[in-house]
Amino acid sequence: MLSPKDVVEQSSKRDVPPASPVWRFPANLMSASPSLPRKETTIEQGDNSIAVVAPVTERCCNQHMCNIILLGLGFFFCMGSFFTCMFSQTVVLNSVHDEYFEGTPTMGYVCLAISFAAMTVSFVLSPALSAVMGPKTSMVIGAGFLTLSIGVFLRPLEITLYMGSLAQGIGAGIMWTVYGHFLTANSTAKTIGRNTGIFWMLFQAGPVCGNLFYFVLTNNASSITDTTRYILFSVLLPASSLGIFTLSLLRHPWVHDTLSVKTCDQSEEKEERLTFGQALQGELKMAMSKEMLLLTPMFVYMGIELTFWMNVYGTSLGYTFSFGSVREALVGLNGMFIGFGQITGGFCYGLLGGFLRRNGRDVGVLLAFVTHLVAFYIAFLILPERSALEMTAARGHIAASPYIALVCSFLLGFGDAGWNNPLFALFGSLYPKDPVSAFAIFQAYQSFGNVISFAYSTTLIVPYQLGIMVITAVLGLFGYCFVEWKLASDEAKLAMMKKKLAEQMIAFQLSDPKPWSSKEAQIISNVLSSNK
Template sequence: MGTPEVTVPVKPFYFNFGLEEDRDQAFEDAMNDSFSATLGSVTPTSVTSSRSNSEKNSCCNRKMLNIVLLGLGFCCTFGPMQICMLAQTVILNSVRDEYFTGTSTFGYLSLGITFTAMTISFFLAPALSVLAGPKNAMLIGAACLTLSISSFVRPLEITLYIGSVAQGIGCGIIWTVYGHFLTENSTLKTMGRNTGIFWVLFEIGPVSLNIFYVFITQGATTITEEMRHLLFMVLLPVSAIGICTFACLDTCLPKSSEEAEPKKLTIYKTTKSNRLLLAKEALRDEVRMAFTKEMFMLIPIFVYMGVELTFYINVFGTSLGYSRQFGDLRESLVGLHGLFVAVGQMAGGLVYGLLGGCQRKYGRDTGILLALLLHMVGFYLAYLVIPERAAFDMTSDHSLVPPSPYLALTCSFLFGFGDAGWNNPLFAVFGILYPQNPVAAFAIFQAYQSFGNVIAFAYSGAIRIPYQLLIVTVLGIFGAFGFFFVDWKIVSDEKKLKQSLAKSLVLVVDKPIRSDNSPPQSTIL
């Protein structure tokens, strides 16, 4: 009597794309694991079992909480700082007493010092992030911003210079480590959404504080000492709240070994003896990254974002405050300009966040193209509504069109909306290109942007408005084309990666195992 045939059913494992939601998620997980290591060159790996649903939900909730805390922290720290940057030329010009005598262009000098310090800070911030840790670096930066705001309560030339340097250092540190937290708490699928959530929360501070600025300056032709004290009595506590918010960030979110390789800059995994070595390595990695082809092609857009930031965050608002053609409304227009910029940034962040899936489908270049068109329209309207010499001092000159506050504020909204349009696709590209070293990538971006700020503030007090607009327009066009080149390469590499994964994954067919030890049949996709 022969031995009976024994069959053991083998559960088939299907891995296909676009059929069911769980298969899409499995492919998304595989993309997140492999695409972060290299673009276009992938070694096939086996598909491991996923974590339990409860663990996934807990991790997702912690990551979303971090994004919310990050946005609220920026809301409280950068909201007051943006008010200072926006109005400090006008505010300091109104201070004339025995301690300090302001001039019409002292604000440009102060901000030039700020962005010079910021440029240096961005290059050193990755090393500081390694030495102190991302969270501690964020707290140090927030403390520097609070210190800079306090220098405006009783303006003195020496304290204003110190405050300008502290402001630059604080901005450099925070914006660099911001990239770390955003990337650590996002995936390829959630990067666009999280960036949009962050920008909406971030802009709550500038919106509310600009409303307060408009309220206290309504009908005023100059900023009095009482107005200045009232303004900074509010800005200082709000900035201090931002420090407390950053202290609540959760940095203990390391990925498992199955999900990703260890990150070089994950400081909470290292010992004190290794930190100095890692800091040196971070600087070397940053220098190497700065000379890559992708970074080189993105330099024009980095510089453009610094030059246009200088124009809309300070020069345009100052020009409104210096234009007598707007009458008693001119001081309030400075605050209204900041308000509409913030509303535009919030609307832009929300729209670009909601359309993140569309950008993945049709390309991030469409988002950059829209931002470029919005800024071009804003620059043209600014050319029409602002007198040529309004950036230098109080002027009674008239613009090319009758003075219209509504037209001026339309420019402000377009500047803010377009700025979000530049930031969101660019930050999404950073998350794709440099997920293993986001701190260095954001540091290089911010350093070049600050360099653009320094250049723009150097000529803002000497070049008339039409020529400033011509410079920023040309830079915007070159910057957009540089981004298009990089984004098209990413899209091409994504397609190659998907094809490589499709060819390497094995579909095991439900085939019984027989007593003759014959292997199960399989089909290669």
């Protein structure tokens, strides 16, 4: 067998340009994976080049895409019902007046504050729960809690509403934490942006359909009657139950006693078994890292703006008499157009995934920031100051227009997708081995922002709430950019180091007549095929 140096020397004796020697894996290595495709990589070394032919691991398969679609459909049914309930529950509870329950204009804010307080605790404990019970089991349990919370609105009672709010928070906390496991485990560094976009579009189609149904029920209605409430939640309850069934079809074992995730890029790595205490300790350590602390303002902002578009903005539209006979229906239309905005945003950011990965995801976050500033200014112009607190006949700074209000709804949804998609892609790059803990920390801080914002929503007028969001958005933007720039710098340095290492190995081989051993071949192959 000729070494690369022998090939170069023989080529020189014939007075022709040196041939590019080709080294191929030994037969025993190639036969170990005969079904894998081959890839030829050429490395330049001075005037010579060496082409290395190596097996390439299959990046994606039908099972990974199937899991992404099932995950999206499960969230379509379950989270679609959940979000429709959250969009409308303040207005719905305000319409209930009987011998069992007396609704108030801000009762929904109180229930949602309880829900997000429970969600914060759930986010902290969910990674450890996933380590013990398995991600699939945890996901189905969380969907069950959400379904139970929807049922309490069929016959509202103060005690059942508070219990349902706790169940709602626990279930949503589990689902929002564990879904990051499935999203990351079924994606590679190249497909995480695309898969996030696919999931986001399927998920957001749920609130669109749910709020469309709400709009049909309440169109031209002056109030929410008992019959309307029964019909609404009699449809949302079985739809959420269908989500439980869909999530149970995920191609993942019911019992999984590890927290670590193997992505498509890491299918051959050995998983580390973690106990409940180890998982919780690792999560707390990650929460105190420099990157997480810099991202904290962004997490809190995403919780505050979530409170605004999910409930406060729609409630303000429903409480404003100047919108006329469509004010109740605007609550449902608001949810629909927010969903349209999020679907459009998920689609656009999915298409731009490769561009943002090459040129920096901070561009995507900047676009979301500008979009939300425009939306906040529109909300400031059209909403009366006290519209989030009570029914009001007052007018905003401009005449109330349903069309302008729905444009604002679309921009709120598009901007929300713009904040979420780059952040999830950043998690895939920063924490590929432990995405569950990363998503849990994010959701915990986000829920903390929800709790604070729902608490002050019971007393602060709309302009003050908008001012708080603008300040936290600026802080969140700077924090994300610092982390993104640091990651890009580290990746560039690592790529340069690997290039130099590969060149040194090639130079050593050219100067040594002995052919490469199987171990040396494996090392150079790992260097050439590494993505990180």
